[in-house]
Amino acid sequence: MATIAGIHHVTAVCDTAGQNIAFYADLLGLRLVKRTVNFDAPDSYHLYYGDELGRPGTLMTFFAWPDTPHGRLGTGQVESIALGVPPDSLEYWADRLANRKIDAETVERFDERLLRFHGPDALRLELAETEIDAEPWEGGSADPEHAIGGLYGVTLALEGYERTADLLGAMGYDAVGEEDDRFRYVASDEPGSILDVRCRPGLRRGRIGVGSVHHVAFRAADSAIQREWRETLVGRGLDVTPVLDRTYFESIYFREPGGVLFEIATDGPGFTIDEPETSLGEELRLPDWLEPRRAEIERDLPMIFYR
Template sequence: MATVSGIHHVTAICDTAGQNIAFYADLLGLRLVKRTVNFDAPDSYHLYYGDETGRPGTLVTFFAWPDALQGRLGTGQAESIAFAVPPGSIEHWADRVGRRGINAEEVERFDERLLRFHGPDALRLELVEAEVDTEPWAGGSVDPEHAIRGLYGVTLAVEGYERTADLLGTMGYDPVGEERDRFRYTVTGDAGSILDVRCRPDLRRGRIGVGSVHHVAFRTADGASQREWRETLAERGLDVTPVLDRKYFESIYFREPGGVLFEIATDGPGFTVDEPEASLGEELQLPEWLEPRRAEIERDLPMIFYR
C-alpha cells in the first residue's frame, strides 16, 4: 500500500509578492526557491519558500492575488501553518518579530512551547519548539541556531472531525493526543508530520481569499505510489483530479470530507530542473507549455516592490 510521509507543502494566498518576500524570506529566513506563476492562472505569481533546495516538508508557497477579497476563517480550511524551530528558540523569535511590530503570543499545546502570530495578510502562523532532523538554509537571515527547520504541521478546522479522521487513518496517520476541540494525528516521516484537526461546529464555512490557506499537499515518493493513491481515494468515493504536471512535482487534488482541499504530490523532480541550486528563485521560471507566452506573461505580471 502506498503511504504518505507527512506534508509536502502548504499553499496560501497573499496580497502582493513584494510584501510576501520581505516577510517570509527576510524576516522568517526561508529561501525563495522558486519564482514562477500559477500554472492555472499565469497572470499571478506563485512563490515557493523552503530550505536550501526546497525539499518536501520544508515548503510553504503563495499565490499572489492583489485584487482578491480577504479570506474568512471558518470550517473547511486549514486555519494555521506551523514551522519547527529548535528547542530554546521561542525567546529569540518573540524578540525578532516584536521588533517588526508584530504582536506574538507564547502558549503551550500538547506540552510543547509555541509562538503564534499573524503574517502580513492576517494568515495565522506558529513557531513550535521541536526536535526535527533537518538543517536550515545556511544563507538565511536568521542565526542558524534558531532558524526554521521546516514545516511542523497544520491545523484544520472542520465542522465534525470523525470522517476527516477516518480518511487520515487511511492515509497512515495515527491519533496521538486530544486537547479540548483539538485532535492530533501524526505519520512516520521527516518534517511536517503533525496534523491537528479542530472540531469547530460554532464556525460558519470559511471563504478562500487573501490571508487564507488554499490547500495542504502531502508527500508520496513517486508517480507509481501517487497513482495507487488516486485509485484508493476514488474507491472511497472522493472526486480526485487527474494527475497534473506541476513541473517540480506531479499532483492530484481532492476535498477531504470536512471540505479542506488536499493534494498528494510526488517528491521529485524538484526545483533544480530549470535553474542551478546556487541561483534558485532569482529569475522568473515558466513551464515549457507557457514559455511561448513569456513576453505576454511578463508584461501582465505586476512589478515586485519590496517593503
C-alpha cells in the same frame, strides 16, 4: 501501499508578492526557491519558500492575488500553519518579531511551546519548538542556531472530525492525542508530519481569499505511489483530479470529507530541474508550455517591490 510521510507543502493566498517576499524570506529567513506563476492562471505569481533546495516538508507557497478580498476563517479550512524551530528558540523569535512590531504570544499545546502570530494579510502562523531533525538554509537571515527548519504541521478547522479522521488513518496518520476540541495525528518523524484537527461545529463556513490557506499537499515518494493513492481515494468515493504536471512535482487534488482541499504531490523531480542550486528563485521560471507566452506574461505581471 506506502503510507503518506507527511506534508509536502502548504499553499496560501497573499496580496502582493513584494510584501510576501519581505516577510518570508527577509524576516523568517526561508529561501525563495522558485519564482513562477500559477500554472492555471499565469497572470499571477506563485512563490515557493523552503530550505536550501526546497525539499518536501519544508515548503510554503503563495498565490499572489492583488486586490482580491480577504478570506474568512471558518470550517472546511486550514486554521493555522506551524513551522518548526529548534528547542529554546521562541525567545529569539519573539524579539525578532517585536523588532518588526509584530505581536506574538507564547502558548502551550500537547506539552509543547509555540509562538503564535500573524503574517502579512493576517495569515495565522505558529513557530513550534521541535526535536524533529531538519537543516535550515544556512544562507538565510535568521541565526542558524534558531532558524526555521521547515514545516511542523497544520491545524484544520472542521464541523465534524470523524470522517476526516478515518481518511487520515487510511493515509497512515496515527491518532496520538486529544486536547479540548483538538485531535492530533502524526504521520512520521520527518518535517511536516503533524496534523491537528479542531472540531468546531459552531463556526461558520470559511471562504478562500487573501490571508487564507488554499490547500495542503501531502507527500508521495514517486508517481507510481501517487497513482495507487488516486485509485484508493476514488475507491473511497472521493472526486480526484487527473494527475497534473506541476514541473517540480506531479499533483492530484481532492476535497477531504470536511471540505479542505488536499493534494498529493510527488517528492520529485524538485526545483533544480530548471535552475542551478546556487541561483534558485532569482529569475521568473515558466513551464515549457507557457514559454511561448513569456513576453505577454511578464508584461501582465505586476512589478515586485519589497526592499
